[in-house]
Structures are given as structure tokens and as C-alpha cells.
Amino acid sequence: MRNITFTQIIRETLESEMKRDESVFLMGEDIGVYGGAFGTTHGLLKKFGCTRVRETPISEQAVTGIAIGAAVAGQRPVIEIMFMDFITLCVDQMVNMAAKLHAVYEQSCPLVLRTPPGAGRGYGATHSQSLERLFCGIPGIKIAAPSNAYDASALLQTAIRDDNPVLFLEHKLLYPMRFEVGDKLPEPIPFGFSKITRQGDDLTIIAWSYMSVIALQAAAKLAQDDIEAEVIDLRTLCPLDIETIIESVRATGRVIIIEEGPITGGFAAEIAAQITEQAFEYLDYPVKRVAGMNLPIPSARDLEAACIPSVEVVTTEARDLAQAD
Amino acid sequence: MSLKEAYRRMLLIRYFEEAIEKLFLEGRVMGTAHTCIGQEAVSVGIAAALQPQDAMTATHRGHGHFLARGADPSKMMAEIFGKSTGYSKGRGGSQMMMHTEIGFYGSNGITAASIPFATGLALDASMRGSNRVTACLFGDGASNQGVFHESLNIASLWKLPVLYIVENNGYAMSTSTDQGLSNPCIADRAKAYNIPGATVNGNDFEAVRECVTEYASAARAGKGPALIECLTYRLSGHSKGDPRVYRSREEEQDAWAKDPVKSLEKHLISEIIITPAEIASMRREVTAQIDQAIAESERAPAPGLSEFRNSLFAESCSVKTTDPEKTNL
Numbered sequence: 001m002r003n004i005t006f007t008q009i010i011r012e013t014l015e016s017e018m019k020r021d022e023s024v025f026l027m028g029e030d031i032g033v034y035g036g037a038f039g040t041t042h043g044l045l046k047k048f049g050c051t052r053v054r055e056t057p058i059s060e061q062a063v064t065g066i067a068i069g070a071a072v073a074g075q076r077p078v079i080e081i082m083f084m085d086f087i088t089l090c091v092d093q094m095v096n097m098a099a100k101l102h103a104v105y106e107q108s109c110p111l112v113l114r115t116p117p118g119a120g121r122g123y124g125a126t127h128s129q130s131l132e133r134l135f136c137g138i139p140g141i142k143i144a145a146p147s148n149a150y151d152a153s154a155l156l157q158t159a160i161r162d163d164n165p166v167l168f169l170e171h172k173l174l175y176p177m178r179f180e181v182g183d184k185l186p187e188p189i190p191f192g193f194s195k196i197t198r199q200g201d202d203l204t205i206i207a208w209s210y211m212s213v214i215a216l217q218a219a220a221k222l223a224q225d226d227i228e229a230e231v232i233d234l235r236t237l238c239p240l241d242i243e244t245i246i247e248s249v250r251a252t253g254r255v256i257i258i259e260e261g262p263i264t265g266g267f268a269a270e271i272a273a274q275i276t277e278q279a280f281e282y283l284d285y286p287v288k289r290v291a292g293m294n295l296p297i298p299s300a301r302d303l304e305a306a307c308i309p310s311v312e313v314v315t316t317e318a319r320d321l322a323q324a325d
Numbered sequence: 326m327s328l329k330e331a332y333r334r335m336l337l338i339r340y341f342e343e344a345i346e347k348l349f350l351e352g353r354v355m356g357t358a359h360t361c362i363g364q365e366a367v368s369v370g371i372a373a374a375l376q377p378q379d380a381m382t383a384t385h386r387g388h389g390h391f392l393a394r395g396a397d398p399s400k401m402m403a404e405i406f407g408k409s410t411g412y413s414k415g416r417g418g419s420q421m422m423m424h425t426e427i428g429f430y431g432s433n434g435i436t437a438a439s440i441p442f443a444t445g446l447a448l449d450a451s452m453r454g455s456n457r458v459t460a461c462l463f464g465d466g467a468s469n470q471g472v473f474h475e476s477l478n479i480a481s482l483w484k485l486p487v488l489y490i491v492e493n494n495g496y497a498m499s500t501s502t503d504q505g506l507s508n509p510c511i512a513d514r515a516k517a518y519n520i521p522g523a524t525v526n527g528n529d530f531e532a533v534r535e536c537v538t539e540y541a542s543a544a545r546a547g548k549g550p551a552l553i554e555c556l557t558y559r560l561s562g563h564s565k566g567d568p569r570v571y572r573s574r575e576e577e578q579d580a581w582a583k584d585p586v587k588s589l590e591k592h593l594i595s596e597i598i599i600t601p602a603e604i605a606s607m608r609r610e611v612t613a614q615i616d617q618a619i620a621e622s623e624r625a626p627a628p629g630l631s632e633f634r635n636s637l638f639a640e641s642c643s644v645k646t647t648d649p650e651k652t653n654l
Contacts (some may be wrong), residue, residue: 025452051452057482062441062475069445072430073380075452077445092472096435097442104416105423105431108639139637163639 002181006174009149009181010040010114010156014078016185017160018048021076024160025052027063028080037082038116038175060089064113068097068165071111076160083127084117084169091134098165099140108163112156116172118210118260119308125296128304130209130261135167136237136270142191143237145169147212149179150186151195151235157188171210192239196248200228202322203254206245206271208234211258211309218314227322237267245271246279253284254321258309263291285324290317326373328589328598331530334372335365335586336611338389341398342561344615345388345405345419349565353623354405358419361389363528363560366585367492368393370533370555371460374541380428380446380459382439384492385420386559387432390462394429396422402618408625415628416636430459436497437463437470440489444476447487447550458541459487466497468511477518477552484549488540491552492527494559499571515552527555528585558583 018024025048026041032055035042045053056063060081067077081087087094090113101107119128135141142164146152152170159166197212198219207215212233219229230248234241249255255275259268272287293307326334342360349358361368364386372393375381383390391401396412404411405419412422423431430446433439443461450457467473468491480487491511495502502509515522521543525536533555540551558580562569569577593599 057475057478059472059475059479061472062444062479065438065441065472065476066445066448066479069430069442069447070449070452071445072425072442073446073449075449092435092438093441097433097438100421102639103633103637104413104421106414106636107423107425142638 002183003178004149004181006149006152006170006177006179007039009153009179009185010170011042011044013153013156013185014041015044015047017157018044018052023074024076024078025054026078026080027054027056027067029056029058029082031055031080036080038172040170040175041080060086061093064090064093065097067111068093068101068109071109072101072107076110078112078114078160081113081115083123084115084131085126085129087113087115087131087134094135094141094165094167095138099138102164103140109165110163111165112159112168113166114168114170116170116175118171118173119297119304120173122299122301122304124299128297130259130292132167132169132237133261133266136267140165141238142166143169144191144235145209145237146235147174147207147209147233149181151189151233153181154186154189155191155235157185158191161188162191169209173210174213191236192241194235194241194244195233196230196244197233198229198231200230201252202228203256203318204230204232204245204248204252205256205258205314205318206232206234207258208237209260211260214309214311214314215258217311218318221311221315222318222322225319227319229318229322240271242274242278245275249275249279250282253282255283256288256290256314256318256321258314259289259291260308261292262294263289264294266291285321288317288321290314328593331369331373332589332593332599333607333611334369334393335530335589336607337398337614338365338368338392339586340611340615341388341392341401344619346561346565348619355407356405356418357564358388358405359386359564360561361386361559363580363584364492364494364557365389366530366589367527367533367555367557370530371462371490371537373530373534374537375428375458375460377428378455378457379541380430380443380457382430382443382446382459382461383432384439384463384467385432385434385436386464387420387422391422391424391429391432395427396424396429398614399618399621402615403622403625406622406625407627408622409628410622410625414632416633437467437472439463440467440470440473440476444480444485444487447480447485448483451483451485456545457486458544460490460537461487462490462492464497465491465493465495465502465511466500466505467491468514469497469505477514477520477550480550481518481520484547486544487550488537488544489550489552490537491554492557493554494557496559496563496571498563501571510554512552512554520549521551522554523551524554524556527557528583528588530585530589557585560584
């Protein structure tokens with residue numbers, strides 16, 4: 001076993017996929033000599049050269065479209081968008097091109113768009129957002145949102161080998177975190193299978209990306225009060241493993257969904273709706289959402305922390321729900 | 326492509342577009358369509374300059390581009406009729422058809438969206454070291470989108486084998502180029518990206534073919550992209566039901582005097598390349614071809630929902646399992 005960072009395993013996985021398949025190549029801003037804003041491509045330029053580690057001007061829309069064209073022609077581009085906030089510049093190409101290619105033209109588009117969402121670093125309103133909601137309602141795009149190094153590597157391999165466009169979220173707070181992983185990279189795992197990261201029968205906590213870390217920390221605190229939470233780490237939002245969610249909710253009857261983005265119009269609302277449609281009679285209490293406030297992410301440390309779900313808030317809300325009569 | 330064949334394709338495009346306008350007027354097809362009457366020489370001139378391995382990307386006004394590249398008019402018509410026998414099985418309609426087997430990488434409903442896409446096709450050719458050139462077609466309106474500028478900059482930096490070919494037909498829907506372009510010469514924008522720019526009479530088949538051939542050879546030789554502006558005029562309205570209130574009938578009459586199909590026809594007759602009798606028989610053939618396409622399309626089956634639903638994603642993925650236990654690590 002090794003103890004390595006999330007950044008390190010992303011880098012190793014990219015390298016391994018590039019070695020495995022010559023059609024895999026990287027594009028993005030400052031991914032070459034600089035090694036990427038978060039260091040995920042550090043050293044890859046030296047190993048693969050500037051043709052396959054392709055630095056681009058600051059032109060996110062064109063880079064996304066170029067990647068789509070290259071993908072349709074048979075390459076497997078992996079593009080890095082430095083902060084998820086910048087993905088607004090890629091939306092036209094992702095929504096109107098990538099998402100439509102197979103449904104309309106039956107044309108494969110093996111594209112991976114890697115990007116870090118999330119607050120917690122004081123980067124402010126335009127470098128901290130979790131914008132996966134922009135794509136959750138767009139049929140034709142797969143979305144992976146791992147919460148640990150093992151899943152990140154396994155899912156990134158799957159994303160790169162998939163013949164469809166994949167949005168791959170690497171929460172920026174995960175990058176420096178260390179994880180125990182094997183000496184060899186994990187095997188790829190298919191999309192659409194969530195992971196029960198903690199078993200319990202008092203309530204279900206559902207999360208993805210970094211919020212899954214928060215969920216486990218809250219569950220550990222709850223256990224001190226003899227409340228056993230079942231924690232489901234979704235791993236992929238599209239496809240969504242609703243079966244595992246429904247099974248857990250049927251057993252616990254109480255459920256909290258954690259989402260870092262603003263509570264209104266988020267993916268938690270979609271999950272809540274599906275639970276209500278499929279397991280209403282099993283619910284002891286209404287589905288609870290713990291999510292970001294309906295505000296831009298502020299820069300000041302305490303203000304920022306107050307605007308997104310914390311271990312404390314999740315623990316309190318979960319305890320209240322578990323102990324309600 | 327011989328001059329005769331070029332004329333036949335231009336005639337096919339003209340008659341196809343006239344048939345489409347009539348079908349909409351009669352309410353026999355639904356949705357929308359943007360016809361390219363008056364712009365036929367651009368499409369056919371480009372197609373004549375391309376080699377079989379080359380790629381072409383088109384616009385929302387893409388029937389002419391596709392027909393020029395060698396599309397089957399019956400499958401195009403079926404697509405516009407929304408039938409399962411259409412190029413996109415009735416899912417795309419007039420604006421979204423693709424047939425990569427003949428190097429046609431799609432018409433597209435978003436103005437300028439195909440510009441980076443075509444640049445990506447050229448990146449692939451460059452990475453493979455293939456001799457494919459990509460012809461990226463778009464309109465004067467698209468040249469005002471940011472992604473046009475982003476793409477030209479990148480293609481120039483990376484010396485990609487792509488030709489950016491703008492069909493300047495005078496109008497972005499109702500907005501004239503006078504209102505939309507700070508510099509009326511779009512080809513001038515090439516200077517900003519350190520690539521060659523050329524302006525050509527887009528109503529002259531041979532001029533378009535020569536110009537595109539020249540820059541395609543340069544791109545094939547590794548000299549990178551070029552920006553070619555084809556000056557033409559959209560004799561038809563923007564889309565079905567356009568009352569054309571933004572321009573005068575006199576202006577249109579002047580433009581009809583430069584009709585590219587008539588011009589080529591006159592040239593072919595005066596040079597005795599073709600006889601009036603041959604032209605008459607060609608017209609009958611093309612008319613029959615389109616009538617047949619309409620008749621077949623009307624009879625063709627409607628697309629089914631289940632097949633469409635199953636087509637959202639490409640199924641091929643090397644990572645598959647049916648056993649969730651195996652992955653619940």
C-alpha cells in the first residue's frame with residue numbers, strides 16, 4: 001500500500017492511460033511546463049511531448065470544440081478546465097455539440113473534461129462554484145464526481161475509455177488530501193454504481209465529491225451519539241444509481257442529501273424528487289437537503305464557511321432527523 | 326469535377342431548395358429550413374476543390390454544402406420529412422445531418438459552433454500526419470462570434486490544415502453586414518492571426534474552386550490555415566416565412582442578375598461545353614430525382630421512440646460489469 005495525494009493519483013492515471021492508448025492526449029491552459037494550476041499534469045510534458053500534452057491559449061470555448069472535433073475524428077482528448085467556474089465558457093460546445101452527437105448523428109465523442117469545483121480556499125465567487133447542475137439536466141453527458149483517490153483513478157480510467165463525453169469533477173480540496181492506495185492503480189469501475197461508504201440503519205446520507213468526505217466525518221460524530229448513518233457516495237451523477245438510494249431509504253426511512261452548490265435548483269432536488277416518487281411510503285420524514293446558501297461564494301474565510309455545508313451543520317441536521325419522533 | 330458535373334450539382338441544389346420552400350409553403354413538412362438559393366457556386370466550388378479524404382463542416386444553411394459533397398438527396402429529403410430513412414433518422418431535421426463516409430462532418434444549428442469542431446478535425450489530421458484538409462464553412466454572422474477568433478488564433482499557432490471559408494451572403498438573418506461588421510472585409514481578419522486571407526467572387530464556381538484548391542494545397546503542405554471569404558448573396562429569405570422587410574425588391578433584382586447558376590449556364594453554352602438540349606435533359610433528370618426523393622420520403626416510415634431512446638449514448642465502453650458487488654469496494 002502507498003499513501004499518496006489525490007493529485008498524485010490523477011497524474012499517475014493520466015500517465016497510465018496515455019501509455020495504454022496513443023489516442024489519449026491532454027489539452028488545457030498551463031498544463032505543460034507549469035504542470036497545471038493544481039499540479040495534476042506535472043512532469044507529463046517531459047514524458048509525452050507537446051503534441052500529447054498540448055498547452056492552449058485562454059480559449060475555453062474553442063478548446064472544448066477542438067476536443068470534440070478531435071474526438072469525433074478518433075482521438076481521445078482529455079481537457080482540463082482550470083476552475084469549474086470557467087466551464088460556463090464551454091457550455092455551448094458541451095450542450096449543443098458533445099451532448100447531441102450520438103443522439104442525433106449516432107457519432108461517438110470520447111471526450112473527458114476534467115475540472116475542479118468547490119469552495120474552501122477563499123478563492124471567491126468566480127473560482128469556487130460547484131456547477132455540475134448546469135449539466136445534470138442535459139441528456140447526453142456523463143458526470144463523475146469521486147471523493148477519494150481510489151475512485152478517482154478507477155473512474156477516470158473509465159471516463160477516458162468511454163465513447164461518450166464525460167464531465168469529471170476533481171474537487172479542489174481533495175487534491176492535497178492523502179489516501180491509502182495499492183502499489184498498482186485500481187482497475188476501472190463502471191459508471192452508475194454508487195458506494196456505501198458506511199453502513200447504518202438510522203438514516204441515509206447521500207453525497208458526492210468532497211461532500212462525501214463531510215458526510216463520513218458527520219457520520220463518525222453521529223456514531224458517538226449512537227446514531228448509525230448509512231452513507232452513500234454517488235461516485236457518478238449521470239448515470240445515477242437510484243436503486244442503491246431507494247434500497248437504503250426503504251431500510252432507514254430518513255434521508256439527508258448534501259450538496260455544496262446552492263440549495264435552489266441543484267441535483268439534490270432531483271434526487272429528493274426521485275426518492276419521493278419511488279419510496280414515499282417508506283419515508284418517516286420528508287427528505288432533507290443540506291446545501292449551499294443561495295448566495296455567491298464569498299472570499300472571507302468565515303463567511304465562505306458559513307455559506308456551504310459543514311460537518312457541524314450536517315451533524316446537527318442529521319441528529320435532528322434521526323431523533324425526530 | 327467537370328464543369329458539366331459542377332453545373333448539375335448547382336442545379337440539384339437550386340431545385341432541391343426550391344422544392345423545400347414549396348413543401349413548407351404547402352405545409353407538407355414541419356420545423357424549419359434555411360435555403361441557400363443564390364449561394365450554390367460556393368458549395369460546389371469548395372466541393373470540387375476537395376479530395377476524397379478531406380473533411381467539410383457546414384452550417385444551419387447546409388443543404389447545398391451536403392449536396393455538393395455528394396449527399397443522397399433522397400436521404401436528405403427524408404430527414405427534412407422527419408422519417409427514419411433520413412440521414413439522422415428524423416432526429417436532426419434540416420439543420421443537423423452528418424455523413425462522415427463522404428467526409429461531411431455535419432450541418433449545425435448553432436452559428437459558429439462548427440468552427441472549433443472543424444479545427445479539432447484538423448488537429449486530428451495534424452496529429453496523425455494524414456493529408457486531410459478540413460473545409461470549415463460558416464457565414465458572415467458567425468465571423469462575429471468569439472469562438473471564430475479563438476479558433477483562428479489556435480489553428481495559426483498550431484499550423485493546422487484547415488480552411489476557414491466564410492460565405493458572406495450580405496445578411497445575418499436580417500442584420501446586414503453594414504450593421505454587423507466594423508470592417509466590411511472579413512478576409513482582413515486573417516491578418517490578426519498571421520494567416521493568409523483572400524476574397525473571392527462566391528458566385529463564380531471556377532474562382533471559388535481555384536482559390537480553395539490553392540489554399541488546400543498549401544495546408545496539405547503544412548503551411549497552416551487560411552481564411553477565404555466568398556462574396557455571394559442569399560436570394561432566398563433567411564428561413565421559411567421570411568417577409569424580407571430588411572431589404573428592397575430592387576436590391577434582390579440586382580442580385581438575381583448575378584445568379585450563379587445562370588452565369589455558369591451561360592458560360593457553358595457560350596464555350597460550347599454543353600448544348601441547350603443537354604441542359605433541358607439535365608433539368609428533367611434533376612427534377613425527376615427530387616420528385617422521387619419527395620415521393621419516397623412521404624412513404625417512408627416514421628422513426629420509433631425506443632430506438633431513439635437507446636441512442637442517447639454510444640454503448641461501446643471497454644469498462645462493463647453487471648455485478649455491482651464487484652465494484653462496491
